[in-house]
Amino acid sequence: MIELRNVSKTYPNGTKGLSNINLTFEKGEFVVIVGLSGAGKSTLLRSINRLHEITEGEIRIDGKSITAAKGAELRRIRRDIGMVFQSFNLVKRSSVLRNVLAGRVGYHSGLRTLFGFPKADIHLALQALDRVNIAEKAYIRADQLSGGQQQRVAIARVLAQEAKIILADEPVASLDPLTTKQVMDDLKRINQELGITTIVNLHYIDLAREYATRIVGLRAGEVVFDGPVSEATDERFAEIYGRPIQEDELLGEKSL
Amino acid sequence: MNAQTKQLPKPPGKLKHALTFVIVLFLLWGSAVQTEASFGRLISGIPNMWDLLKEMFPPNWAYFDNIVNPMLDTIRMAIAGTTIGAIFAIPLSILAANNMVRSPWVYQIARFILNLLRTIPDLLLAAIFVAIFGLGLIPGILALAVFSVGLIAKLTYESLETIDRGPLEAMTSVGASKLQWIAFGVVPQILPHFISYVLYTFEINVRAAAVLGLVGAGGIGLYYEKTLGFLEYDKTNSIILLTLAVVLAIDYFSTKLREKLL
Amino acid sequence: MNRNRWLRWLIVIALVLIYVWTFWDIRFSGIKETAGKITRSIIQGIFSPDWDYVYLPDGEDLLRGLLDTLAIAALGTFISAVLCIPFAFWAAASRNKSKALSGAGKFVLSFIRTFPEIVMALLFIKAVGPGSFAGALALGLHSIGMLGKLFSEEVENMDAGPTEALIATGASRLQVLWFAVIPQVLPGFLSYTLYRFEINVRSATILGIIGAGGIGTPLIFALTTRHWDRVGIILLGIIVTVTLIDLISGYFRRKLA
Numbered sequence: 001m002i003e004l005r006n007v008s009k010t011y012p013n014g015t016k017g018l019s020n021i022n023l024t025f026e027k028g029e030f031v032v033i034v035g036l037s038g039a040g041k042s043t044l045l046r047s048i049n050r051l052h053e054i055t056e057g058e059i060r061i062d063g064k065s066i067t068a069a070k071g072a073e074l075r076r077i078r079r080d081i082g083m084v085f086q087s088f089n090l091v092k093r094s095s096v097l098r099n100v101l102a103g104r105v106g107y108h109s110g111l112r113t114l115f116g117f118p119k120a121d122i123h124l125a126l127q128a129l130d131r132v133n134i135a136e137k138a139y140i141r142a143d144q145l146s147g148g149q150q151q152r153v154a155i156a157r158v159l160a161q162e163a164k165i166i167l168a169d170e171p172v173a174s175l176d177p178l179t180t181k182q183v184m185d186d187l188k189r190i191n192q193e194l195g196i197t198t199i200v201n202l203h204y205i206d207l208a209r210e211y212a213t214r215i216v217g218l219r220a221g222e223v224v225f226d227g228p229v230s231e232a233t234d235e236r237f238a239e240i241y242g243r244p245i246q247e248d249e250l251l252g253e254k255s256l
Numbered sequence: 257m258n259a260q261t262k263q264l265p266k267p268p269g270k271l272k273h274a275l276t277f278v279i280v281l282f283l284l285w286g287s288a289v290q291t292e293a294s295f296g297r298l299i300s301g302i303p304n305m306w307d308l309l310k311e312m313f314p315p316n317w318a319y320f321d322n323i324v325n326p327m328l329d330t331i332r333m334a335i336a337g338t339t340i341g342a343i344f345a346i347p348l349s350i351l352a353a354n355n356m357v358r359s360p361w362v363y364q365i366a367r368f369i370l371n372l373l374r375t376i377p378d379l380l381l382a383a384i385f386v387a388i389f390g391l392g393l394i395p396g397i398l399a400l401a402v403f404s405v406g407l408i409a410k411l412t413y414e415s416l417e418t419i420d421r422g423p424l425e426a427m428t429s430v431g432a433s434k435l436q437w438i439a440f441g442v443v444p445q446i447l448p449h450f451i452s453y454v455l456y457t458f459e460i461n462v463r464a465a466a467v468l469g470l471v472g473a474g475g476i477g478l479y480y481e482k483t484l485g486f487l488e489y490d491k492t493n494s495i496i497l498l499t500l501a502v503v504l505a506i507d508y509f510s511t512k513l514r515e516k517l518l
Numbered sequence: 519m520n521r522n523r524w525l526r527w528l529i530v531i532a533l534v535l536i537y538v539w540t541f542w543d544i545r546f547s548g549i550k551e552t553a554g555k556i557t558r559s560i561i562q563g564i565f566s567p568d569w570d571y572v573y574l575p576d577g578e579d580l581l582r583g584l585l586d587t588l589a590i591a592a593l594g595t596f597i598s599a600v601l602c603i604p605f606a607f608w609a610a611a612s613r614n615k616s617k618a619l620s621g622a623g624k625f626v627l628s629f630i631r632t633f634p635e636i637v638m639a640l641l642f643i644k645a646v647g648p649g650s651f652a653g654a655l656a657l658g659l660h661s662i663g664m665l666g667k668l669f670s671e672e673v674e675n676m677d678a679g680p681t682e683a684l685i686a687t688g689a690s691r692l693q694v695l696w697f698a699v700i701p702q703v704l705p706g707f708l709s710y711t712l713y714r715f716e717i718n719v720r721s722a723t724i725l726g727i728i729g730a731g732g733i734g735t736p737l738i739f740a741l742t743t744r745h746w747d748r749v750g751i752i753l754l755g756i757i758v759t760v761t762l763i764d765l766i767s768g769y770f771r772r773k774l775a
Contacts, residue, residue, distance in 0.1 A: 049686055079688035089679035094701045102697045106688030113693055139268055154683075161687050284596055290589035291650035291731065298655070301645030308644045332540040339537070375760040376753065377720040379727060380737065384749075387741050388556045467636050471727065471738075484640060496637060503632045 001027055002048060002165065002197065007057035009043060009221075017043045018054065019221040027164075028195045030188065032208040035218035036241055041201040044218065045167050048199070049081045050074065061165070079106030082158030082196075084168040084187075088150040092143035096134070096153050099142050100125040103161035121160075128159035132186055148179030155186055166190070168200040172207070184211050205237055206250050312493035319494045323479055327498055329393060330475035331506075333468070334461040336397045341404020342454045348405060349412035350438065355424075356416060367413075373406035378464045382473040396473030400461050407460070411453040412446065419445045448517040455510045462506050466499045563746030564753060571751050580755045583726075583733035588759070590650050590725065590732050591718040594657025599711045602662040606669035623670070631663025635721055639730040650731030657718050657725070665714050672706040673699070705774045712767045712774075719763050723756055 002025040009017040018040050025031060033041050046052040048059060050066055058067045066077050082103070090099045104121045105113050117125075129135040132152040142150060151171060158166055168187060172180040188211055191198040202208045208215055208229075215232045217225030217240035225232070225240050238244050287293075350356045352366035378399050385395030419442065427441035469477020476495060483491040572580045609623030639656035646652050680698040689697065726734020733752060740748040 051682060051686060075688040075690060077688070078686060081686070083683065083686040085679065085683060087679050089683035091680045091698060091701050092677075093705065094697075098697075098701075102684060102689075103687050105684070105690075105693045105697060110690045110692035110696075114696055139266075157683075157687070283592060287589035287592035287596075287654075290586060291593055291654045293593060293651050293654060297646045297651065301642075301647070305641055305645040308641060335536065335540045339540075371761065371764070372757065375720070375757045375764075377724050379724040380734070380756075383727070383738060383741055384560065388553050388560070390553075463632065463634065467634050470636060480637070492637075496633070499634070500629070500632050504628065507628070507632075 001025065001062055002199075003060040004048075005058045005060070007047065007054050007059060009047065009052065009054045010056075016221050017052075018047065021057070021221075021223055023216065023223065023226070025197055025199060027197050028191070029214060030191045030198045030200075030212055031214045031216060032200050032202050032212035033216045033218060034202060034205065034208050034237075034240060037203075039218040040221040041218055042169055043221075045169050045199065045201055048165075048167060049078050049083060051083075075106060079161065080163055081165045081167060082161045082163030084151070084154050084158060084166065084171045086170040086173045088147070088154050088174075090142040090150055090153055090157075092141070094142060095139050096129065096142055096145070097122070097125055097138040099153055100128055100156045100160045103128075103157040103159075106161065124162075125156070125160045128156040129153070131159060131190070132156050146179075147175050148182060151175065151179075151183050152186065155183070155190070159190065163196065165197045166199070168198065170201050170203060173203055180207070187211075204250060205245060208232070308489060311489040314490065315493040315497055316488070316490040317494070319491045320498060323476055323495055323498055326469075326476040326479060327502060330465045330469075330477075331462065331502065333393050333396045333473075333475050334400060334458060334465040336393075337400025337465070338404050338454060338458045338461050340397065340401040341457065342408055342450075344401070344405045345408035345412060346450075349409040349416060350442075352409060352413040353416035355419075355421075356438075356442070370406050370409050370413075373402055374410070376402075378403045379468065379471060382468045383471040386472045391472040391474070393474035396465060396468040396475055399468065399473060400465060403464070404457050404461060407457050408450075408453050411456075412450055415449045415453075416442070416446055452514045452517050455514050459503075459507050459510050462503055463499075466503070559744075559746045560749060563748070563750030565750070566747060567751035567754055568745070568747040569751065571748055572755075578736070580733070580736075580751060583736055583752075584755055584759050586650055587722045587726075587732040587734075588719065588763075590653045590657060590722040590730075591715060593654040594661060594722070595711060595715040595718050597654070597658030598661030598665050598714065599707075601658070602666035602669055605662060605666040606673060609666060609670040610673040612674070620670075624667070627663050627666040627670070629663075630660065631667065633660065633663075635660040636724070636728060639725050639728055643728070643730060648729040648731075653722060653725040653730030653732060656730060657721055660721075661714050661718060664717075665710060668710045669703070669707055672703045672710070676702050709771045709774045712771050716760075716764050716767050719760055 002023075004021050004023045007021040008019055011017060021044065033044065035041050043052055047054050048061075048066075050059075050069075054067065058065055060066070061077055061081070064073075064077060066074065069077055091102070101117050101121060104117060104125070107121075108117075126135055126138060129138055132155050134149055134152050134156065137145060137149065137153075142153060145153065154171075166187070171187070172183050175183060184207065187198055187200065190196055200211075209232060212229055214228055215225065216223060217232075217237075219240055219242060225236055234245060348366060348370065352363050352370060354360070354363050357363050381402055382395055382399035385398050389395045389398070423445065424437070424441040427437045432440065465475050465477075467477045467480070469475045470480055472478070476499065479495050480492065483489070483495065605623060605627055609620055609627055611617065611620040635656055638660055639653055642652035642655045642659075643649075646655070676699065680702065681694055684694045684698045722732045723737075724732075724734050726732040726736070727738050729735065733756065737749065737752045737756075740746075740752060
């Protein structure tokens with residue numbers, strides 16, 4: 001369960017990245033955050049695992065404040081949160097398996113991981129790869145995979161982490177429409193089968209409507225919409241964006 | 257899906273890595289033995305080094321008057337050597353680029369010559385040229401020139417092979433002669449890179465020129481021999497500091513110029 | 519456009535002045551009459567070298583000299599590769615570091631790079647006595663300058679994404695280093711180390727001139743005693759060795775890319 005209370009972020013030069021955000025995410029939800037570029041979607045997501053620091057307010061994960069946490073405690077909280085990035089962020093020269101195992105580092109001390117992972121971890125990593133149907137590529141170098149495959153490896157990394165929350169920052173922005181659907185399907189399936197709270201930043205409106213159960217709309221760092229998909233009509237979207245929907249904001253698949 | 261029923265991939269062999277590691281370790285151990293390296297000697301030698309360093313400070317400020325002129329000579333040596341080298345590097349680099357000449361024979365031989373020029377280190381070349389031409393700046397300039405040709409041409413031909421084909425094809429299609437083709441298709445593209453390489457080589461040559469005097473090739477290096485021979489380490493330090501100052505200054509301006517070019 | 523023309527003229531005039539100054543006073547005392555003779559002798563020496571010198575049973579021969587040279591270069595390169603890593607991280611600029619800190623690191627590396635190897639060798643001879651060890655130490659210390667600079671640039675150009683991803687999984691600093699940074703920069707490090715080894719083999723041949731071991735000493739001796747055939751064989755030996763090392767090193771560097 002994630003709680004954001006009066007969260008604001010003001011940059012040194014005065015611009016407000018986030019403005020008085022109050023949100024609660026329940027366990028098992030599949031939430032999509034929408035908004036124009038620069039509205040604060042990425043800042044919001046990265047504040048949740050403190051990759052970005054906030055200047056006011058508090059964020060609590062399962063009752064523990066991540067804002068106040070330090071050192072080992074911060075790492076422990078982060079361990080329960082998995083992140084999927086737009087640019088995948090895999091170590092290109094390492095094997096797929098090694099990339100997935102990186103998700104396990106939070107469970108062992110630094111020195112221990114230098115000498116290799118226990119068999120149980122390797123088994124877990126292989127199972128994670130299996131869940132996204134890419135186990136056969138385990139020992140191949142990550143940069144030899146296609147974009148969609150790399151993103152699936154990134155998802156497997158999050159699964160290996162045994163995360164309770166998945167944050168996905170524009171996970172499909174670099175992918176073609178078909179692979180987009182595969183990755184979104186994977187995320188949805190993991191959310192439903194394993195009950196992992198999933199928060200996704202998306203650029204495409206029709207994609208948001210198709211996969212989300214709840215949509216949060218951001219504009220200029222403020223929450224301007226928070227409700228079920230049924231309420232997210234085109235008119236409401238126009239309000240979120242401050243203008244009518246444009247062509248490039250629809251993925252545009254007639255029948256997938 | 258049950259992971260056991262699927263064929264799980266096998267991890268790749270580690271033998272090659274282990275073997276490489278062992279060989280490298282062996283070579284290092286052999287090197288240490290060959291050079292009679294010993295940690296003990298190093299530790300026991302540190303007091304000697306410390307004594308030497310103490311004698312070097314403070315540097316002999318009066319000595320600077322003596323060495324300013326040789327320093328200027330050194331710089332001139334570097335300029336002259338680099339320039340001569342750059343001039344000869346132009347045709348050689350064109351001949352060594354596989355997109356400038358058709359026949360593999362030509363560019364392979366050109367590259368071979370370039371490699372040859374770069375195998376003998378500058379100090380040895382200088383020593384040989386001193387034996388031929390006697391003491392003075394000339395052997396130093398020649399040694400630097402030879403080295404510069406090798407370095408500038410290598411950097412240039414590697415750059416030439418990556419230039420845009422477009423302007424080249426355009427020049428061919430308007431029926432330009434080979435010289436015009438080079439002048440209008442190649443030169444505009446390669447000139448900034450070429451100048452950048454010349455400046456880079458100049459930086460290296462200034463450092464090298466400062467030492468060539470050790471073998472009699474003129475410049476400030478001569479004074480190393482003198483001051484060390486007389487155990488006047490404070491004067492030696494003056495030479496080092498002056499060289500440092502000059503090199504840092506030239507490096508700074510050269511880097512700024514190179515940034516503006518590219 | 520006038521400003522550009524103005525600038526160009528300024529550059530031309532500056533260059534002319536520099537070149538006039540350069541070549542003005544060069545004492546061109548004329549080529550010695552003996553120059554032609556000596557050149558011919560050297561070339562003769564290269565084409566009919568002293569093959570006996572290649573291997574002498576009692577030591578002090580070409581092969582031993584070359585081996586010495588290689589050993590100096592290898593040990594020196596290894597020392598510098600290990601020692602320069604902390605310097606590299608010190609000098610690498612990054613978002614989380616002050617510019618002053620990395621600037622200081624860069625300056626230290628520049629200082630080390632500028633310090634002539636020969637002078638370092640002389641210092642080390644004072645410390646550990648003449649011979650190959652002093653040469654190896656001098657090369658090792660001096661190489662830190664160039665290797666540290668190349669390494670630090672490699673770290674600076676590294677992709678920050680995997681680092682971010684590792685932090686997000688709750689990794690400690692050590693784990694981020696091991697899983698995100700090292701795999702990315704290691705191939706570059708190894709490649710630059712091999713490159714530095716190629717250069718150090720050349721430098722090691724020079725060190726003999728001041729008594730720091732290697733093949734430089736017999737070469738200078740042969741030059742001063744006018745044993746042109748010996749000069750020839752030593753030069754040939756150096757050329758062959760350097761070329762071989764370049765080839766082998768180049769092969770491995772390509773595999774790393």
